Amino acid sequence: MAIDYYNVLKVNRNATDDDLKKSYRRLAMIWHPDKSKSDNKRESEAKFKQISEAYDVLSDPVKRRIYDSYGEEALKSGVVPPRSASADPRARRGDGNGFGNAGNGGSSFRYNARDADDIYAEFFGESNGGGGGRRDRYFKTTTRNSGGGMRKGETVEKELSCCLEELYKGSKRNIRISRTITDSSGFLFVVQLVFLDIRYCDSAVRSGISVRTKVEILPIEIKPGWKKGTKVTFPEKGNEEPGVIPADIVFVINEKPHPVFRRDGNDLLVDLEITLLESLTGKTFEITTLDGRCLPLEITSIIKPGFELVVPDEGMPISKQPGKKGSLKFRFKVKYPSRLSEEQKAALRRVLG
Secondary structure (H helix, E strand, C coil), X not given: CCCCHHHHXXXXXXXXXXXXXXXXXXXXXXXXXXXXXXXXXXXXXXXXHHHHHHHHXXXXXXXXXXXXHHCHHHXXXXXXXXXXXXXXXXXXXXXXXXXXXXXXHXXXXXXXXXXXXXXXXXXXXXXXXXCCCXXXXXXXXXXXXXXXXXXXXXXXXXXXXXXXXXXXXXXXXXXXXXXXXXXXXCCECCECCEEEECCEECXXXXXXXXXXXXXXXXXXEECCCCCCCCEEEECCCCCCECCEECCCEEEEEEECCCCCCEEECCEEEEEEEEEHHHHHHCEEEEXXXXXXXXXXXXXXXXXXXXXXXXXXXXXXXXXXXXXXXXXXXXXXXXXXXXXXXXXXXXXXXXXXX
């Protein structure tokens, strides 16, 4: 049997938004499972769910027009039967009901029911009504899993490549995105999510005739010491879609290769090649750090195979310990001469032998 949503909410067919809100608020306080004085909890839950469904339909202009014109079955099936031009001139225009005419096959509409908890929270906040959390247990599992609630869009991940200097000093990025938005009646204009950064640009692939997009700037402050795999999340900044909570956009930090330094956790590694003479007599050299400083270093001892020079507090900043850094480590590779003359060999024997 078709549901009379007006009767469920105890309002007449000319009810205004204020009338609907007042009626929903009153009935929700009576039939909410945590508020109801009825001993029959199943009845309370079913009644509360029906009240929420009625408010969802009648408070939404598009759903209400379809329900008023074609009834509950057409609303929920998403298939609006065709109407003859003589019976209703709006069918010729295709815009009188807030949705387009799809020819002899009728018009299509996707019905998405809102979650009873979400509607209740709009009126009374996020609390469970003081009843020990029964609403959270029942409706958040039963309603959503049955397909009656709003699902959340799948997370969109995008790589954000950073040079080692950025991850050492920190930096700021402004990422411009273009995403779909729905119009006031909930109809969707489709366009693929576009990321436009000064360092890369993905082209949009559009479908449909009309496209409505919203351009936003997402500021990202890259903290000193961030590592590859660090994620920056912008909640619900994905494409909008009727009946779907916009997806989160997640930027994943990636580290570009550096010509001099390699990162090992919080440490920085540098491979240096020295001659056999330098390994025996020592070496003085300079290296430019990631923040542009000139760091002079001197080795006076003999550099043996596997020797590693460690300079404390000159590595990467430790993001979770402000003011602290890892170490800068130099690993040496001794370059041996390809050949020695007899005189050179004799001289080495005199010195080393």
